[in-house]
């Protein structure tokens with residue numbers, strides 16, 4: 001296992017959004033998480049990635065207890081996430097967006113510094129090449145020097161994936177990667193995820209687009225009202241009567 005989250009609990013006031021949920025992820029596995037609106041999927045993600053604390057439970061990642069680590073330390077260990085609404089820097093180019101995500105190279109250092117050393121310049125050069133390779137992999141070379149704010153929804157999701165790839169992740173949490181993305185780019189995103197998976201990266205994918213999720217995930221969890229309703233083979237899970245009942249009149 002690369003990730004083992006046990007008994008994760010998250011309350012907002014008197015309301016329990018995630019109630020003792022346990023999720024494990026194998027090395028090189030793609031796990032899908034679906035569920036009705038408000039089921040607790042994003043809250044669970046935020047607890048795993050460290051954006052929000054939890055009110056109980058523990059998380060092991062790649063042999064480390066990360067329960068109390070802040071998000072950037074989890075990212076250093078190789079656990080990263082993307083967001084439902086992409087968080088690109090609108091007035092930076094696509095290439096600069098990737099550079100800004102890289103460790104040891106932030107903001108002003110990227111543009112100019114009075115104290116530039118040769119090793120810093122070399123580091124910048126290497127990171128720039130790395131960003132270019134990632135853009136090539138994501139088929140984003142054409143928009144390398146375009147301001148990220150002007151991209152389509154699907155391209156923004158690809159940039160978001162590119163930004164986390166700058167961190168050399170072992171596990172990527174994708175939060176609704178297909179929302180607001182046209183079908184052609186959904187296929188493109190799925191193809192890239194499969195390639196990264198083949199290279200050894202594990203994924204957890206939250207998604208409402210069940211067809212795409214079923215095709216991508218090797219295993220699936222459906223959440224409902226803060227708990228896991230069903231778990232297992234994607235097709236069997238979606239055919240589970242409890243899942244069908246939860247989705248009746250919902251988003252399925």
Ligand SMILES: Nc1ncnc2c1ncn2[C@@H]1O[C@H](COP(=O)(O)OP(=O)(O)OP(=O)(O)O)[C@@H](O)[C@H]1O
Nearest residue numbers: 012015016017035036037038039040041042043044
């Ligand atoms: N910061 C917060 N304060 C209060 N309640 C919150 C907060 N964040 C989430 N919630 C509540 O917790 C529940 C779970 O929300 P969450 O966003 O995790 O669901 P979700 O399964 O990701 O839903 P969706 O598919 O609609 O994104 C919801 O009822 C939501 O209103």
